[in-house]
Amino acid sequence: MAEIATSWRPRSAWAGIAQPGSFGAKGKTGVVATLLDGFGLATLIAEPGAATSLSRAVEGRLGIALPEMPRIVSGGAHDAIWAGPDQWLLRAALRDGFQPLLDELAAHAAVSDQSDARAAFRLQGPRTRDLLAKGVMLDLHPSAFGVGETAVTSVAYLGVQLWRLADGPDGPVFEIMVARSMAGSFWSWFTAAAAEFGCRVADQD
Amino acid sequence: MRITCPHCGARDAQEFTYLGAADPQRPDGMAATEAAMTEYVYLRDNPAGSHRELWYHGAGCHVWLVVTRDTHTHAIASVEAARARKAGAAA
């Protein structure tokens, strides 16, 4: 029997939408967008009353408890990100071993692998907050939105989830995640909004 | 107008969808009278003042909320998760 050849290849959520380079104001790098790729991502939804057992299972396996407030908790190669009451995103830096982990957690929650369903990037640089203020309806001033906080909201009518990581050498660091099918529309807003500050787009290390 | 979601904090009203009065309860079962169904489906108070109403935080945590709002001033007295209400209670 002839072997069936396939031309299907894994494809980054940013493929054909964003690529490394610079755009906008010349001679300035107000913001740097790092395109994230290759991570594992799943939604965890606990039944009412089951969040504690789910959190214990995650903690036993990864050493991080699920945050009860809108926060991101990181431990090693995994992040637990609040996404609503009794709902979280679980992110793994790499997909190796992710499926067995999800299989284990499925005993405690409704688990859905969303690894290929979201597009994400990291945003930093001195003008990061000025840029976000053009689209995010939340107060992201450091006194109102601290390191480790997350929000589910919308930008330019597109649903997004964002969170703030520890500051870097150029100030604040945020990560933003959108539905993959909306990545093109989101990038259209982003490039228009970021142009005045000068933007460098980089691939993940 | 901003609504302070108990889960997400203060958010612009455009993140929410309005449904209507929070307190009418659907009559139970096929035996409900026509009058009771008519009351439930069509007849609403239209208070000038405090009103308990359902809002859905669709652009945020995806939770149904009961918002107590003054229809004169839009001042919001309280916001609670709808599921925190006892099921079936007229509150």
Ligand SMILES: [Zn+2]
């Ligand atoms: Zn909310």
